[in-house]
Amino acid sequence: MVSEYTRYMGQDATYWGPPTRDAFDVLTFPAPTPISVRWEDKAVLFRDAEGQQVMSEAVVYTAQQVETDGFLYLGTSAAVDPQQVDGAAEIRQTGRTLNLRATKRLNKAML
DSSP states (O other), rough: OOOTTTGGGOOOEEHHHHHETTSSSSOOOOOOOOEEEEEEEEOOOEOOSSSSEEEEEOOEEEEEETTOOEEESSSOOOOSSSGGGOEEEOOOEEEEEEEEESSSOOOEEEE
């Protein structure tokens, strides 16, 4: 069944979770995951993890939970490192909203 949120998520995107550091201090990203999103190139003022006011480059709505320090790319990519993908952006803040019955969740990522 298509929820009232996901029916508007008709764009393909690629999500990489936050990286981890190996024994040699090299960043390793989880495998890229294709997800459906609604991507809005939109400037929104918000506070980052350090409490600083910053301006977003985009706001992305997802049905799947995404994490701060992960990366999103509008389109599909099989790249191992999103930092090498032109147009991939770091997730600087996330948020979640429940519907009135608390049965469905809308996730939002600020890039």
